[in-house]
Amino acid sequence: MAGLFGGSALANTKRAALNWVPFVAAIPLLWVIQHFFAEQPDWEYAFQNINHIGIAIILAVSLNLVNGLTGQFSIGHAGFMAVGGYVSAVLLMRGPTDDPYRLFFICSIAGGAGAAALAGWLVGKPSLRLRGDYLAIVTLGFGEIIRVVIENTRLFGGAIGLSPIPRYADFTWIWTAAIATILISKRLRDSTHGRAFLSVREDEVAAEAMGVDTTGYKVRAFVISAGLAGVAGALSGAFEGNLSPQSFTFVRSFEIVAMVVLGGMGSITGSTLAAAVLTLLPEYLRALANLRMVIYSVLLVVLMLVRPRGLFGTREVWDLLPWRKRARPLPRKVELSEALIDVRHATIRFGGLTAVSDFSLQVEPRELVALIGPNGAGKTTVFNLLTGVYPPTEGTILVAGRDTRGLAPHDIAHLGLARTFQNIRLFRELTAFDNVRLGCHHLTRESMGAAVRKGQLSEVEEKWVAQRAEELLGVMGLLHRRDDLAKNLPYGEQRRLEIARALATGPKALLLDEPAAGTNAKEKAELMQLIRSIRDRFGVAIVLIEHDMKLVMNVSERILVLDHGVTIAEGLPREIQTNARVIEAYLGEKYAREHATQIAAGQVKP
Amino acid sequence: MSEPLLRLDGLDVHYGAIHALRGICLEVREGEIVTLIGANGAGKTTTLRAVSGLLKASGGTITYRGHSVAGVKPHKLVEQGLSHAPEGRGIFPNLTVRENLMLGAFLRRDDAGIAHDMERGFKLFPILRERERQMAGTLSGGEQQMLSMARALMAKPKLLLLDEPSLGLAPQVTETIFRIIEEINRGGVTILLVEQNAHLALGIAHHGHVLETGQVVESGTGQELLRSPEVRKAYLGE
Numbered sequence: 001m002a003g004l005f006g007g008s009a010l011a012n013t014k015r016a017a018l019n020w021v022p023f024v025a026a027i028p029l030l031w032v033i034q035h036f037f038a039e040q041p042d043w044e045y046a047f048q049n050i051n052h053i054g055i056a057i058i059l060a061v062s063l064n065l066v067n068g069l070t071g072q073f074s075i076g077h078a079g080f081m082a083v084g085g086y087v088s089a090v091l092l093m094r095g096p097t098d099d100p101y102r103l104f105f106i107c108s109i110a111g112g113a114g115a116a117a118l119a120g121w122l123v124g125k126p127s128l129r130l131r132g133d134y135l136a137i138v139t140l141g142f143g144e145i146i147r148v149v150i151e152n153t154r155l156f157g158g159a160i161g162l163s164p165i166p167r168y169a170d171f172t173w174i175w176t177a178a179i180a181t182i183l184i185s186k187r188l189r190d191s192t193h194g195r196a197f198l199s200v201r202e203d204e205v206a207a208e209a210m211g212v213d214t215t216g217y218k219v220r221a222f223v224i225s226a227g228l229a230g231v232a233g234a235l236s237g238a239f240e241g242n243l244s245p246q247s248f249t250f251v252r253s254f255e256i257v258a259m260v261v262l263g264g265m266g267s268i269t270g271s272t273l274a275a276a277v278l279t280l281l282p283e284y285l286r287a288l289a290n291l292r293m294v295i296y297s298v299l300l301v302v303l304m305l306v307r308p309r310g311l312f313g314t315r316e317v318w319d320l321l322p323w324r325k326r327a328r329p330l331p332r333k334v335e336l337s338e339a340l341i342d343v344r345h346a347t348i349r350f351g352g353l354t355a356v357s358d359f360s361l362q363v364e365p366r367e368l369v370a371l372i373g374p375n376g377a378g379k380t381t382v383f384n385l386l387t388g389v390y391p392p393t394e395g396t397i398l399v400a401g402r403d404t405r406g407l408a409p410h411d412i413a414h415l416g417l418a419r420t421f422q423n424i425r426l427f428r429e430l431t432a433f434d435n436v437r438l439g440c441h442h443l444t445r446e447s448m449g450a451a452v453r454k455g456q457l458s459e460v461e462e463k464w465v466a467q468r469a470e471e472l473l474g475v476m477g478l479l480h481r482r483d484d485l486a487k488n489l490p491y492g493e494q495r496r497l498e499i500a501r502a503l504a505t506g507p508k509a510l511l512l513d514e515p516a517a518g519t520n521a522k523e524k525a526e527l528m529q530l531i532r533s534i535r536d537r538f539g540v541a542i543v544l545i546e547h548d549m550k551l552v553m554n555v556s557e558r559i560l561v562l563d564h565g566v567t568i569a570e571g572l573p574r575e576i577q578t579n580a581r582v583i584e585a586y587l588g589e590k591y592a593r594e595h596a597t598q599i600a601a602g603q604v605k606p
Numbered sequence: 607m608s609e610p611l612l613r614l615d616g617l618d619v620h621y622g623a624i625h626a627l628r629g630i631c632l633e634v635r636e637g638e639i640v641t642l643i644g645a646n647g648a649g650k651t652t653t654l655r656a657v658s659g660l661l662k663a664s665g666g667t668i669t670y671r672g673h674s675v676a677g678v679k680p681h682k683l684v685e686q687g688l689s690h691a692p693e694g695r696g697i698f699p700n701l702t703v704r705e706n707l708m709l710g711a712f713l714r715r716d717d718a719g720i721a722h723d724m725e726r727g728f729k730l731f732p733i734l735r736e737r738e739r740q741m742a743g744t745l746s747g748g749e750q751q752m753l754s755m756a757r758a759l760m761a762k763p764k765l766l767l768l769d770e771p772s773l774g775l776a777p778q779v780t781e782t783i784f785r786i787i788e789e790i791n792r793g794g795v796t797i798l799l800v801e802q803n804a805h806l807a808l809g810i811a812h813h814g815h816v817l818e819t820g821q822v823v824e825s826g827t828g829q830e831l832l833r834s835p836e837v838r839k840a841y842l843g844e
Contacts, residue, residue: 350744422774587778
């Protein structure tokens with residue numbers, strides 16, 4: 001994980017520090033509240049609840065990073081809380097008895113957080129390569145193992161628990177940590193890293209194609225989340241004065257999951273509010289004695305039925321404000337590029353089926369090549385080979401002079417290959433603007449630490465990313481759709497948005513899989529213009545899969561024809577149109593007849 | 607004249623603040639092929655989704671076989687013979703081709719009829735027979751499109767809603783598909799067709815409607831629309 005929190009230049013420190021001023025200023029305020037209220041006997045019960053809420057917020061908001069933003073399903077959060085709590089408690093109980101400036105307390109919290117983060121890494125690294133449900137099982141197991149280990153370790157007090165732990169954590173400490181957690185979470189979310197988390201949740205294949213290291217980001221989310229849970233554990237121990245393994249059963253984990261789900265997957269404010277609601281609910285139902293948990297459960301079910309996507313859905317409180325930035329188009333040249341795709345004798349077999357055999361293709365910079373052929377000929381498979389979704393069974397593929405064997409799709413995206421998908425793989429729950437901004441992800445340099453500190457680099461980069469995204473939306477005629485969710489765009493605009501997103505990665509070559517599908521004749525004519533202008537303006541090479549022959553014959557400089565995985569022809573459009581084998585396998589006699597005169601007259605320009 | 611099989615009267619649909627359909631009125635009579643053409647975002651797919659109950663109308667009525675479909679669940683409509691082959695296919699990628707087809711016949715209990723229709727599907731799309739035991743997710747895009755259509759037919763529909771059946775198909779296959787649509791129609795299935803290839807769609811349609819920004823702006827028989835100068839200019843690329 002080296003470099004995870006690597007800072008940017010020192011020059012940014014002052015600016016970054018300024019960004020934390022409001023937060024630092026809030027701490028004395030918390031202290032004042034504590035001094036005048038929390039220490040009064042009348043307020044004791046209320047503040048006990050308020051502090052429980054603070055701890056619950058840290059837990060819910062941190063779990064939201066994994067379950068909400070990154071779309072993974074962890075149900076072992078209490079386990080990480082326990083690790084943090086126990087490590088910190090053991091340190092505190094063995095530390096100096098006198099700690100007037102609470103320096104050792106801070107160290108113990110950091111120790112707990114570090115231990116929890118390490119546990120998160122150990123659990124996450126192997127299991128996050130897997131998808132979906134596996135993680136849930138692994139984290140469930142982890143939570144239980146931790147509890148059993150604690151119960152049987154004398155150092156940790158066994159089943160009876162640890163006490164007395166110095167009760168250093170009070171209102172000020174807990175709420176400072178809670179606010180910091182919210183702030184860290186929000187800043188991560190608003191940065192390019194936050195968008196990378198979201199892309200993993202929305203569509204991993206598309207995220208890889210954008211250059212997002214999906215496993216890497218899952219692990220990062222998991223480690224940060226576990227570390228923050230460790231902070232919550234440390235504070236909880238130092239607040240209650242004791243720790244017992246019974247507080248860290250999987251029921252606790254599920255409570256935290258319930259907070260995230262109730263708040264709305266991915267919504268930070270939602271998690272915060274739900275943490276408060278679900279902490280207070282059982283307290284105020286205490287009068288009902290035995291019925292308490294029944295009513296708590298029923299209320300939870302009712303809340304989920306009324307608001308099936310959680311209190312806030314995927315949105316935040318501030319999204320509900322009528323505040324929207326307007327688009328400011330800004331011209332900017334995207335850098336030109338040099339030499340490109342070189343496929344030599346690539347073959348791929350799936351089981352007994354040879355999908356593509358002995359395929360060779362060289363694409364020069366700024367070239368427009370089309371790949372055509374009957375359905376099932378292997379055209380999309382060629383794209384999947386080029387972008388590293390499948391490794392070739394035989395043969396070599398070079399992108400920008402580099403052998404792509406063993407490279408992940410996101411690495412190949414970094415080499416300058418961008419693509420669109422035949423079946424459209426936009427991040428459906430994100431806006432058009434965010435989809436394109438995600439495309440810029442791998443061009444950004446800010447570290448996660450910098451994003452949290454909100455240093456100058458990250459601000460400059462954010463501005464640059466926003467400008468670039470708006471420019472590309474403008475080029476694709478989608479500026480009016482900037483703030484619409486991708487899923488609400490009509491089909492043809494979704495295709496254009498995919499092209500904008502692919503261009504945002506700053507590619508040297510753009511692979512377009514059926515860009516004209518779902519567009520009418522007039523829109524196709526516009527698309528032809530667009531494809532040419534993209535090539536001229538961005539200096540990219542374009543490889544095109546398309547069934548619309550008018551478009552193919554008009555824009556491409558060279559055509560390859562695949563049939564049953566075999567290249568049956570290659571040449572200029574005019575040559576392809578008159579090739580008997582291509583007519584038989586793909587174009588059909590009717591096409592040949594209809595275009596015979598045109599072809600003879602040379603009207604269809606290559 | 608008898609009651610039409612499907613009638614839309616002043617249909618309104620909103621997506622949040624976006625007013626997607628503004629008072630659509632049209633009729634589909636039994637035995638007809640009716641096509642909707644229009645630019646992207648005009649509301650064609652939205653209309654189909656409202657008819658099959660996937661979207662809630664915010665105003666107006668949809669009458670199918672004499673009854674309002676308001677509040678009727680999509681699967682109930684399928685029971686009543688209304689089948690939808692959605693845009694973007696919606697096949698089950700981790701089930702085999704055969705299982706996908708069987709799910710199309712989910713509500714039917716006549717084994718012989720199911721077997722017969724499965725056979726018909728394979729006859730219409732021979733490539734599907736070759737792929738019968740393959741996971742649908744491993745099919746190429748065009749093959750998935752064929753599967754989606756074959757599956758819709760397995761429900762033995764009275765009214766078939768087809769959303770862009772030619773999407774992603776090779777030119778030759780596109781022509782085959784349109785031949786098949788006519789064949790299905792001759793077999794007694796009424797068809798409401800959304801298609802970008804206006805030329806082919808109007809060529810086989812009894813009636814057509816042109817949609818612009820959620821409104822019907824022009825209606826007529828397929829041939830009339832093919833001759834209409836506005837349609838030729840806007841949608842046939844002339």
